[in-house]
Amino acid sequence: MxxxxxxxxxxxxxxxxxxxxxxxxxxxxxxxxxxxxxxxxxxxxxxxxxxxxxxxxxxxxxxxxxxxxxxxxxxxxxxxxxxxxxxxxxxxxxxxxxxxxxxxxxxxxRKTYNVFAETSRGDAGRVVMAGAHLDSVPEGPGINDNGSGSGTILEVAEQLAKQKNLKKKVRFAWWGAEELGLLGAYDYVDGLVENNPEALKDIEAYLNFDMVGSPNFVRFVYDGDNSLGTGVEGPAGSAQLEDLFVNYFKSRKLASEPTAFDGRSDYGPFIENGVAAGGLFTGAEDIKTDEQARVYGGKAGVAYDECYHQACDDIDNINVQALDQMSDAVAHAVYTLSTSTASINSQAKAAKGAQRSAKSVKVTGEAHGHSKR
The missing domain is CATH 3.50.30.30 (Glucose Oxidase; domain 1)
Structure with missing residues (x-):
């Protein structure tokens, strides 16, 4: 011992x-x-x-x-x-x-792959990214983790392709090997740092969607300003991305609450390299509280997703209500950011024009998948 x-x-x-x-x-x-x-x-x-x-x-x-x-x-x-x-x-x-x-x-x-698609319209020097990981764990099919996130951004991409008023280019990323330590996202961002830092500066925001249909769900929004004090504060603009989601849910009279940037998903390398980040999550292995059950429904004292990383994470493991509400929020945020001529905020605009530290914020934590910690 x-x-x-x-x-x-x-x-x-x-x-x-x-x-x-x-x-x-x-x-x-x-x-x-x-x-x-x-x-x-x-x-x-x-x-x-x-x-x-x-x-x-x-x-x-x-x-x-x-x-x-x-x-x-x-x-x-x-x-x-x-x-x-x-x-x-x-x-x-x-x-x-x-x-x-x-x-x-x-x-x-072993070899794995990232998959990218981006809009034909919009300013290539002002990019909004939306990402979700493609892989699952060997134990199960991974329909919630993370077929829910991957499927959501695929549908948003198909609908966004029909829009003609995009001011910013939107790049969709389906990451490989997240469950092995965010390898796909790190490979992409580290490659930009080493080979094309100007392209990294062009990314105004990264939005991450990892598990958005948990059966015993909570509407979690990534805590851009670290108001919880349990993670890290995101780069300039991250608090505004959090507000974008929170205000959307308020407009629909839906409750939400923050979840920490703790390094457990593909936003990690973006935060570490100064890119404003945000996104949504409906919960994994942690336990729903009595208060959360009162607000969101579901069962207190039970994991948000009892099939997390198990064989039962199949098509029956999706909460359709959660997926519908969260995917609407994803579409709202991506569309809002892509059609606005404004930067996320003045701080984010200033950060975009400045030299970003290659490791401006170090994110520590464990991946939702086969974690490193």
Whole structure:
């Protein structure tokens, strides 16, 4: 057991530092808790300390019996690394427990793809992007995560193609390998940073739609100004993108609430490179509160999506009411931004003309899919 008191926490640093392994007996299996650093960091530190395997158990906050599904990002770790539920980790930590690990795995480099489409009309120097990830996890078909987001922006793209009054070019992106650590989105943005920084400056806003039809839904809007204090504040213009969605829902007499920019989806590389970002989300594995059930309906004490990353995330896992309301909000935001001659706000306009830091805001967190943390 490495630097963990087995408490229920989202902020464990278990295995994040080489010093955590001081006195670790080489040849043994390292038991670590999920927390604030990448799984790859924990695994590399365990391997360097002589561990023969690393077992990483869940936080125990809202996921006691949920097996951790993670990614190391890329090949390179030479020992088996397995994810466990919080309850399983606590059980293994009991004195006198003997563990043997045997795995049959494949570690290899595979090719994946991003798919792009953009409007023929609109100023190519003023781009609005809307994105959703195409991939799912191996455990299930991924109809909510993220067929809901991918299908939504496809329909918006088809309808927008009929419009003739676009002032800005709209670029739609369907990302590959989000579940493996936002790889598709990072490849695109990092490629612009390295090869075409002017094209990156041309992107006035990025809108992200990842899970917009959750069965036990809440209408979450990304927290551009970090009013929650649990994520990061988005670049200039992000607060205005949040307001765009919030005000739309208010106009329809629909409640909404903020959700943090915590690094769990494809907005991550855009925020890190100074692009204003926003978007919608209807909830994943976290639990709906009593207050949320009163406001939005559904069941308190139950996950927003009980089929998250499971085989039951099929066509029957979609809440049609949520998908209808959220897709209308997506269409409203994309159309509003694309037909306006104004920048998101004066700050965003100034940021567009200035040199953006390649890593202006560092987003940390875990992907909705096979997370890295």
């Amino acid at each position: 490495v630097d963990t008191a087995l408490t229920r926490t989202a902020t464990s640093t278990s295995g994040c530092e080489t010093a955590d392994f001081a006195g670790f007996p080489a040849g043994n299996i390292a038991l670590l808790q999920r927390g604030t650093c990448d799984f790859a960091v924990k695994a590399a530190n365990a391997e360097a300390a002589g561990a023969t395997a690393a077992l990483i158990f869940n936080r125990g906050t809202t996921d006691n019996d949920t097996t951790l599904l993670g990614t190391l990002g890329e090949p390179g770790i030479g020992i088996p690394v397995l994810g466990l539920s919080y309850d399983a980790g606590v059980e293994l930590a009991k004195a006198g427990t003997e563990v043997r690990v045997k795995t049959d795995t494949v570690s290899e480099v």
